[in-house]
Amino acid sequence: MRDAAPAMRKITREDIECLAVGAWILGTGGGGSPYLGLLNMRRLYAEGHRVELMSPFDLDGEDRVAVVSNMGAPLVGQERLADSRNIARAVAMQEEYSSVKFRAVMSLEIGGGNGIQPLMAAAHLGLPVVDADLMGRAYPEAQMTSVAVGDLRPYPCALYDPRGLESIVTNVPSWKWMERVTRKICVEMGSIASTCKAPRTGREIKDWGIHFTVSKAIGIGRRVREAQRRHEDPIAAILGEAQGKQLFRGKVVDVARRATEGFLRGRCVIEGLDEHRGARLELAFQNEWVVAWRAEGEKRNPIAMSPDLICVLDTVSGNAFGTETIRYGMRVTVVALPAPPVFLTPKGLEHVGPRAFGYDLDFRSVFA
Amino acid sequence: MRRIGIDVGGTNTDAVLLQDGKVVHAVKTPTTEDVTSGIVTALGLLSGHPEVARGAIDGVVIGTTHFVNAVVQRRHLSPVAAIRIGLPASASLPPFCDWPEDLAALVRGEVIMLEGGHEYDGREFMPFDEAGMRAAARQIRDSGLRSVAIAASFSPLDPSHEERARAILAEECPEASITLSHELGRIGLLERENAALLNAALADLARVTIAGFRDAIAASHIDAPLFITQNDGTVMSAEMAMALPVMSFASGATNSMRGAAFLSGLQDAMVVDVGGTSSDVGQLRRGFPREANSVVEIGEVRTLFRMPDLFSIGLGGGSIVSESPVTVGPQSVGYRLTEEALVFGGKTLTVTDAAVTAAVVKIGEVKNAAGVPRDLARAVLDIAKAKLEDAIDRMKTEAGDVPLIAVGGGAFLVPKKLAGVSEVIRVEHGDCANAVGAAIAQISGETDQVYREMRREDAIAAAEAQAVERAVAAGAERSTLQTVDVEDMPLAYLPGNALRVRVRVAGEMRGPGEH
Incomplete structure (x- = not known):
């Protein structure tokens, strides 16, 4: 992570192209493809809109920040195409209800399509985007954020559907209740909703935000696109940019999926190639990749787990594969990227460690 | 069963007669x-054979790259009126929003967006805007546009809004040719709509071309139904091809792989098709090419077409050889091989000349290549071998050695032994494998739907039954239908065990009079 990020910088068209690639990689298999968000931003920029990126440390302690995300099923998002005005409306609902004037917007999760949502809101509202998020990747549930680890106030939450359906969840006793109640509303709206989470202060973002993740996603995307243009190895470029480690390289030989409690859970098996020939990697997922085991003969050991980021990438292009789209025969490289430190504390691991996903494992970092 | 298969390629038109599996x-x-x-010339040549003239022909099957080339080359495209049914959602990303500007400028006629569409669970998203559609139909009638593409949200689950829109349009503008997006496939509104728009843009060309195919057959005094091959190695009727020309987009490569499977008798193998300029490597699974994973771009437009997964390298019989250092391709003399290669009296050193020098093959005048050093010829073939091995390794999906079927006019470049390959199989008529693939093409049916509150096995069975009915409606013999692809996926974040199931079945073409 860079300490000397520029205070306020213009986000260029090329930055947004890079962000779409990088956010999909940081999505760790979930979060939905950023493609439709990218199309919205191309259009907004063609119409003359521009968005600026600000450092979280340039926020005043009393500034209010809108935290946005598109909630729901990525599959529904393929038929109800992201419309930049919806997320802007969710922010306006929150301003009206909470009687606040937002200084800036930011992403709930940098991973997947939600990495681009705050740019769409920002373009319409004329606000800057804070270079931070609350996950550093994508996670499936509302309590899997840095502000939930910090026990900050979970309410109110605004949900919007373009048919004129507007809901505010005004009070809940915990983040888990926020997850349950908003999930129900979202399903009624057709399993997709534009949301603006509880407003955060500048102080809270400085203390609990995961900083400079927008720049990080842009940087990763830029290195991948450069490598693709120069016919260099995009995987090596990602590892260099994000201080990652390569875990495995091979071909997908099995994918089993099942829906439980409204989530996509399952397992993916990759057979090793090159220096991994003879070994297998098994990946468990709940929307996102959660745990990776390496198996060789009788031995089977967990080698990576949440909160470390597990990314499954196209070996040739370096682009990410999602848990919904990964299929038999794909040639993939699996890499790990370091987790945000907030999730490495005992409280952080309660929220997003392997046991939060039902795996009775003690967290051991790939980078320990 | 006697069937004629024709492949209309960029260089050659090949034709074969297939009788009782031979x-x-x-x-x-x-x-x-x-x-x-x-085609008339090819059929004339074919009819010269006594066996061909001896009896009735059950069907003529044509594989062609004509329609995909029209899109890639931006030729013969008609302007289209686009109707999107799904407001108030998706408004900021209208039809054509991700098209390259040059193609959009040719195809974009009118863009109309209306309220309506469905949700993932079959509920209406919004009531269909009847009055708006009536006004849109009159607007299209007055504009003079006659090709129309209609796409509604979640129409693969419930096509009723697209169908209602078509009915209103037909009342107001009876001569319009109409493409409904659900007839082209899968979940993914933008990609499905793009396919419908491309299809509508090809409507006029499809009418003229298919009529031309029919004329060619009639002029050759053949009385048989015409079929066109599609991307997945199966056929559609000429009527369906006229309505859905985009379904033929990738059929050339598919036909050569299917032909390789047929000629070799193998169902699971790698295939390399070596042409004049490039080689395509693919993998057969259960006799069909493995499909590509990712979104497929046609003429820079994102679609979700079923396409074979191929890896192409710049190596063919016409690849140009440079010396010191020795390199092979990707430049090629292409269809000018018979004028420019040394063995044909030309001045360009090609891979074919190297193969003749090394006595791998006898083509043209061997003495014309006498000046080519033996060790250079060897080096060229070694490079060709290394390129093939790399391509095969990229496409393999299992660790062990696999059989490789070598087809195409340049198949002699494939050596007997290759890393990762258990056996190189060569077949008679391998140079016409794509026409053979057209002749043997099957008929398929596919569904892609979301099922709720059903056991997984029941949902798959329901999908299979629907796919079978679609295949039979398309002309398949029911008893021969087999499931060739099943993919099920629970819908993330949704309760109620919602399961998306995609099933494809394929079987033999029904003979005349059978039902």
Whole structure:
């Protein structure tokens, strides 16, 4: 992570192209493809809109920040195409209800399509985007954020559907209740909703935000696109940019999926190639990749787990594969990227460690 | 069963007669600008064989790259009126929003967006805007546009809003040719709509071309139904091809792989098709090419077409050889091989000349290549071998050695032994494998739907039953239908065990009079 990020910088068209690639990689298999968000931003920029990126440390302690995300099923998002005005409306609902004037917007999760949502809101509202998020990747549930680890106030939450359906969840006793109640509303709206989470202060973002993740996603995307243009190895470029480690390289030989409690859970098996020939990697997922085991003969050991980021990438292009789209025969490289430190504390691991996903494992970092 | 298969390629038009599972006769003739006269020539050559003239033909199956080339080359495209049914959602990303500007400028006629569409669970998203559609239909009538594409949200689950829109349009503008997006496939509104728009843009060309195919057959005194091959190695009727020309987009490569499977008798193998300029490597699974994973771009437009997963390298019989250091391709003399290669009296050193020098093959005048050093020829073939091995390794999906079927005019470049390959299989008529693939093409049916509150096995069975009915409706013999692809996926974040199931079945073409 860079300490000397520029205070306020213009986000260029090329930055947004890079962000779409990088956010999909940081999505760790979930979060939905950023493609439709990218199309919205191309259009907004063609119409003359521009968005600026600000450092979280340039926020005043009393500034209010809108935290946005598109909630729901990525599959529904393929038929109800992201419309930049919806997320802007969710922010306006929150301003009206909470009687606040937002200084800036930011992403709930940098991973997947939600990495681009705050740019769409920002373009319409004329606000800057804070270079931070609350996950550093994508996670499936509302309590899997840095502000939930910090026990900050979970309410109110605004949900919007373009048919004129507007809901505010005004009070809940915990983040888990926020997850349950908003999930129900979202399903009624057709399993997709534009949301603006509880407003955060500048102080809270400085203390609990995961900083400079927008720049990080842009940087990763830029290195991948450069490598693709120069016919260099995009995987090596990602590892260099994000201080990652390569875990495995091979071909997908099995994918089993099942829906439980409204989530996509399952397992993916990759057979090793090159220096991994003879070994297998098994990946468990709940929307996102959660745990990776390496198996060789009788031995089977967990080698990576949440909160470390597990990314499954196209070996040739370096682009990410999602848990919904990964299929038999794909040639993939699996890499790990370091987790945000907030999730490495005992409280952080309660929220997003392997046991939060039902795996009775003690967290051991790939980078320990 | 006697069937004629024709492949209309960029260079050659190949034709074969297949009778009771055997290739009776195969011919090659240059492709012509009008396509039709090349087919007439090929059929004329084919009819010269006594066995061909001896009895009735059950069907003529044509594989062609004509429609995909029209999109890639931006030729013969009609302007289209686009109707999107799904407001108030998706408004900021209208039809054509991700098209390259040059193609959009040719195809974009009117863009109309209306309220309506469905949700993932079959509920209406919004009531269908009847009055708006009536006004849109009159607007289209007055504009003079006659090709229309209609796409509604979640129409693969519930096509009723697209169908209602078509009915209103037909009342107001009876001569319009209409493409409904759900007839082209899968979940993914933008990609499905793009396919419908491309299809509508090809409507006029499809009418003219298919009519030309029919004329060519009639002119050859053949009385048999015409079929066109699609991307997945199966056929559609000429009527369906006229309505859905985009379904033929990738059929050339598919046909050569299917032909390789048929000629070798293998269902699971790698295939390499070596042409004049490039080689395509793919993998057969259960006799069909493995499909590509990712979104497929046609002429820079994102679609979700079923396409075979191929890896292409710049290596063919016409690849140009440079010396010191020795390199091979990707430049090629292409269809000018028979003028420019040394063995044909030309001045360009090609891979074919190296193969002749190394006595791998006898083509043209061997003495013309006498000046080529033996060790250079060897080095060229070694490079060709390394390129093939790399391509095969990239496409393999299992660790062990696998059989490789070598087809195409340049198949002699494939050596007997290759890393990762258990056996190189060569077949008679391998140079016409794509026409053979057209002749043997099957009929398929596919569904892609979301099921709720059903056991997984029941949902798959329901999908299979629907796919079977679609295949039978398309002309398949029911008893021969087999499931060739099943994919099920629970919908993330949704309760109620919602399961998306995609099933594809394929089987033999029904003979005349059978039902």
